[in-house]
Amino acid sequence: MASIQEPPSVKTTIPYVGHLFGIMQSKFNYFAELSHKNPYEIFTVNMPGQKMYIVASPKLIQAIEKHPKTLAYLPIEAKFVGRVCGISTAAQNIIEKNSNGEEDLGMLHDVHAAIRAPLAPGAELDSMNRIMIQNIATSLNGLIPSGESRIHIKLVEWLRHCVTIATTNSVYGPPNPFKDREIADAFWEFERNIFSLVMGVLPSITARSGIAARAKVSKAFEQYFKDGSHTQGSILVSDKYKAALSNGVSIEDWAPYEVGSALAILVNTTPTVFWMIFLVFSDPELLADLRTEIESVMTTSTENGIVRNLDITQLKQNCPLLSSTLQEVLRYRSVAASIRQVMEDTVLNDTWLLKKDSILQMPSRIIHTTKAIWGDDVEEFNARRFLKEYVPKNVKKPSATAFRAFGGGTTLCPGRHFATTEVLAIATMFIMRYNIAPLTGKWSLPTVDSTNMTSAIMTPDNDVEVEVSLRKGYEEGEWAFGLKDSEKVFAMDAEDEGN
Numbered sequence: 413m414a415s416i417q418e419p420p421s422v423k424t425t426i427p428y429v430g431h432l433f434g435i436m437q438s439k440f441n442y443f444a445e446l447s448h449k450n451p452y453e454i455f456t457v458n459m460p461g462q463k464m465y466i467v468a469s470p471k472l473i474q475a476i477e478k479h480p481k482t483l484a485y486l487p488i489e490a491k492f493v494g495r496v497c498g499i500s501t502a503a504q505n506i507i508e509k510n511s512n513g514e515e516d517l518g519m520l521h522d523v524h525a526a527i528r529a530p531l532a533p534g535a536e537l538d539s540m541n542r543i544m545i546q547n548i549a550t551s552l553n554g555l556i557p558s559g560e561s562r563i564h565i566k567l568v569e570w571l572r573h574c575v576t577i578a579t580t581n582s583v584y585g586p587p588n589p590f591k592d593r594e595i596a597d598a599f600w601e602f603e604r605n606i607f608s609l610v611m612g613v614l615p616s617i618t619a620r621s622g623i624a625a626r627a628k629v630s631k632a633f634e635q636y637f638k639d640g641s642h643t644q645g646s647i648l649v650s651d652k653y654k655a656a657l658s659n660g661v662s663i664e665d666w667a668p669y670e671v672g673s674a675l676a677i678l679v680n681t682t683p684t685v686f687w688m689i690f691l692v693f694s695d696p697e698l699l700a701d702l703r704t705e706i707e708s709v710m711t712t713s714t715e716n717g718i719v720r721n722l723d724i725t726q727l728k729q730n731c732p733l734l735s736s737t738l739q740e741v742l743r744y745r746s747v748a749a750s751i752r753q754v755m756e757d758t759v760l761n762d763t764w765l766l767k768k769d770s771i772l773q774m775p776s777r778i779i780h781t782t783k784a785i786w787g788d789d790v791e792e793f794n795a796r797r798f799l800k801e802y803v804p805k806n807v808k809k810p811s812a813t814a815f816r817a818f819g820g821g822t823t824l825c826p827g828r829h830f831a832t833t834e835v836l837a838i839a840t841m842f843i844m845r846y847n848i849a850p851l852t853g854k855w856s857l858p859t860v861d862s863t864n865m866t867s868a869i870m871t872p873d874n875d876v877e878v879e880v881s882l883r884k885g886y887e888e889g890e891w892a893f894g895l896k897d898s899e900k901v902f903a904m905d906a907e908d909e910g911n
């Protein structure tokens with residue numbers, strides 16, 4: 413039997429002041445570079461007052477997911493929710509009680525169950541998806557004013573507003589607080605300030621504008637719940653609210669918690685759709701191939717004028733290059749941290765001893781940039797990488813578990829079905845309907861240094877100003893989306909395969 417030992421320590425050169433900085437590092441290349449220089453399947457990074465284990469192997473990640481109670485996520489969320497959301501001590505105590513869902517009890521346990529059910533394939537998800545795609549069609553139908561053939565936009569800003577409105581209208585229903593542009597802008601101001609809020613060092617000075625912005629969105633949510641507006645929203649919003657209230661949380665505390673929850677549903681979709689559009693339009697050959705593929709499933713009716721229909725179910729099932737492109741965008745731009753707290757000494761695979769109170773991280777950036785998994789071209793964007801017939805150079809076909817953009821195990825992103833529908837809807841309509849050209853004349857990949865700790869996808873440091881013009885031959889008529897029921901799961905993540 414192999415000897416049991418703690419993972420080897422690896423020297424770091426950056427000064428850590430706490431594990432929050434460790435989480436930030438997983439957003440950039442730091443841990444990936446460290447891991448590629450020290451090819452262990454798991455290693456230890458010692459920080460003052462905090463030991464952190466960094467995992468670099470998909471096989472070991474699978475072993476970790478088998479210990480959801482001892483290698484747990486919810487106690488970490490319980491610790492930070494107060495700082496992110498600014499809730500009362502009474503509510504913080506409720507959240508921390510049974511935070512690991514002991515005996516299936518506890519507020520976080522109940523809220524998480526209320527999140528997962530409506531976002532799983534079924535009638536609830538279908539109804540949210542339909543509202544979302546309807547809103548996207550409205551935004552895109554109004555992008556170029558009637559009678560004009562082109563417009564200049566800031567791509568990130570435009571996409572962020574389109575995604576914010578489509579997602580929140582679908583979650584919060586007609587009385588959606590985000591419909592008020594001031595509330596939506598305040599939410600994004602709060603998001604920009606998350607790191608200072610979580611750090612908690614003199615927040616009234618370092619996170620002043622974030623606190624004010626959060627209070628503004630929170631007030632709007634307080635009114636929303638007091639008016640009973642959640643009864644007009646999705647089951648997602650009303651069941652979460654019921655779960656919180658039944659655990660004794662007040663409306664005044666649930667409102668700021670809801671602001672924090674909105675981070676999960678909003679922060680990753682805009683950068684994903686931005687990179688998808690950027691990477692497709694900057695590669696004319698890929699753009700042409702995608703247009704041919706999507707054209708084969710697009711239908712056009714002329715009964716009441718020209719109406720072009722993009723059926724999302726068809727796109728997901730019958731456009732392999734489109735699916736592969738989205739998966740590769742997610743692989744190439746993912747910076748998910750996937751954090752766990754070690755609740756008690758745990759031995760993995762009869763080999764690695766993980767000590768109680770340590771933090772465990774499974775950064776997607778390490779797995780997604782390992783040559784031994786993906787091949788020598790791992791650093792490049794290759795839209796064909798996920799096609800069934802694609803043969804990578806110098807390596808076996810990567811195991812599906814090496815795709816970590818939606819995390820995995822107990823924290824596998826429950827919004828992945830909704831998110832892939834949203835990204836595909838926006839991206840395919842841009843691809844089929846418009847030409848896009850950067851105003852600088854050149855597609856230059858933006859840097860991503862300001863990527864925030866809440867983001868699982870790199871966010872561009874600068875916006876990209878583009879000219880969007882109507883595509884020749886597609887100037888006339890209306891555009892719409894179709895969506896059949898989601899009984900058949902679209903398996904973009906290995907954990908959905910076999911459904």
Ligand code: HEM
Pocket residue numbers: 524527531676677678680681684748749750751816817818819820822823824825826827828830831832835868869
């Ligand atoms: C392309 C867009 C998206 C990406 C890449 C993404 C990715 C992720 C990742 C990596 C996690 C953490 C997993 C882990 O720690 O192992 C996560 C968590 C989560 N995501 Fe997503 N997400 C996206 C969109 C969405 C959307 C649209 C929703 C809701 C409608 C959503 C809801 C959530 C929730 C509620 C969690 C927390 C789950 C938990 O704590 O157990 N996500 N997401």
